[in-house]
Amino acid sequence: MINPEFSLPLAVPLRFFRTAPLWLLLAGVLFLLEPSTVLSSRHAPEALALTHALMLGFAGNIMLGALLQVAAVVAGVRAARAGLAGLMVWLGLQLGVALLVAGLWFMQPLLLQGAALSLSLTLLPLAGWLFVRLCRSPACDPTSTGLAFSVLALVTTVLLGSALVLVLTRGAALPFAALLRQHVLWGSAGWAGMLLTSVAVTVVPMFLVTPPWPAKLVRLLVPGTFLLLLAMLCWPVLMPLLVLPAAALVLPLWRLLQQSKRCVDPARWLWAWGGLNLLLVFGLSPWQAEDGILDAVVLGGQFLLGGLLPIFTAMLGKIIPFLLWLDYRRQRPLAGPLRHMGQLFPERWLKYLGWLALVAGLCWPWGGVAATAAGGVLLVYALLLLGMLRQACCKAVAALVV
Amino acid sequence: MNVTDLCGLAPPEPLERILVWLDAAEPDEVATFRLPHVPYPLFDHLTLRPCCWDTTEQADGTALVRIVRQ
Structure with a gap:
């Protein structure tokens, strides 16, 4: 018999998800x-x-909420006092x-040092x-393994970020440009990319009713990305190879989305659009330039706006009503008025958010007035x-x- | 063994179907369900009901959940 206490209290992930739009609102204002x-x-x-x-306020809250929730659902990882632990993590973040x-x-050194301390602790x-x-969990599926690798990438990103704060505030004799490049790489391709891949392996077939991902691919993709990032610590010249894990994620994703049984679900094209941007x-990143489209x-x-925003929108539109339904069903064991998730989060809501995410992603690359319009769209998106x-x-x- | 395959259904349909079956089942009635992965969230719901269950993870990542109504 499996230990039954696996689900997280609803408040733990929900607190992160409900805080994320506030950071998006602030980002739009800034x-x-x-x-x-x-x-x-x-x-x-x-x-x-x-x-x-x-990245930390909006995406970070969603990623941490998803990480804790998916680790509980897929791998049965749950803290003994999950409510309190979740609250402490939320406060610290x-x-x-x-x-x-x-x-x-x-540009206040004291604030930056406080941030590094709070985030590290x-x-x-x-x-x-x-x-x-995650390593001790009996689950050996690609999502659980991928979550463990993404957690390692999170550690690397935080350590690199803290080192950057030391350089900025204490003049530590460390190579700033190299640290910054690695911080960005491990934060985007590592922590965000590997977490997104691990979660996609479970949530895309589950919520969009697609065939499973190719087994060999999902076993190798996240560990392969991790090894590539490790190699890039020594040989940054390998950066153009980062397109390989992105393609290995996005091309099969598009094929799965075509085979989805939920043909009219707006989450399908949100995943597809986000994948295209990633x-x-x-x-294009290895060929960055001072201005223009490669800036x-x-x-x-x-x-952030073209890749993560639509994908996170698709995830939130499914995960949040599912969690609310689970909690409702736990409190009301006999079937009641709530029969499906659409009663909590109608698909038309996802469509509205999807259009806004599309406009933000299309406007941003053109700079100037168009990019400012994208900022305005972020405000509307966050409020909605x-x-x-x-x-x-x-x-x-x-x-x-x- | 008769297995009800719930892998092709979107959440929360698989869990809802299991709970509806369980609430209507007679004592000692047994059913086995195939789900896309070990359904940890289901277990909290099962503890609220008179039943016992076991779960077997398959090589393809799916899970078989066998439930006995008590």
Whole structure:
């Protein structure tokens, strides 16, 4: 008999998911305050602050919520006092991101050091615990293995980020440009890319009712990406090869989406559009230029707005109503008025968010007024997402009292 | 062994079908379900009901869940 206490308390992942749009809202506001400065250089403090509000605040909250939830569902990894532990991680992450965004925007050493401390003290112990538990889990599926590798990438990203803070605030004698390149690589292709791949292996067939991924590919893809990133620590010249894992993810993904039994589900084309942008960004990144379509700000923004935003939208539109339904069904064992997830998060909501994500991804690469429009779209998207999440939670509560 | 394959259904349909079967089953009735992976979230729901179950993970990643109504 398997230990039955595997599900996380609903509040643990939901807290991360509901906080994410607030960071997106802040990112939109920050961008609209200084659009030309943000677009001018990837090294501008405002651009760095905005990048971290998006990558750590928005994407980071969703990724941590998904990591904890998927590790519990797929590998049975759950802390003894999951509610309290989840709250501590959430608090540490929000404090760290707030300090980091403020520290970068105002270039304040004390704030940056506080951010590095808060994020290291939060994320490193969490990553260590998760890695050990994932390795000890009886589950040996590609998602569980992939989560363990992505956790290692998270550790590397945090350590590299902390080293960068030391260089910026204490003048530590470390190679800044090399550290920065590796920090970006491990954060995007490592932590985000490997986590996304691991989660996609489970959620795409599950929610979009597709055939399973090719078995050999999903066993090798994440470990292969990890080895490639390790090799790039020594030989950065290998960077053009990063397009290979991206293609190995996106090309089979498109084929699976074509075979999905949920033909009209908007999540299908959100995954497809996000995949296309990830492939383009990883394909073009080695040939970065000072301006134009190959500018680092354009490519970085496209990774976030064109790649991650639509895919995370698709994930949130499925995972959140599923979690709410699970919780509802636990509290109400006999079947009640809530029969399917569409009652909590209608597909038309996903369609609205999808259109906004599409507009943001299409506007961003053209810079100037178009990019500013993308910033405005982010505000609308964040407000809509906040409202939708709140409404979905209210509907779940209301169904309990019917 | 008669196995109900729930792999092709979108969530929460597989869990809902198992719970609906269990709530209607007679004591000692047995059913086996195939799911895309070990359904950990289901187990919390099963503990709320008079039943016992075991799970076997298959080589292809799917899981067989055998449930006995008590």
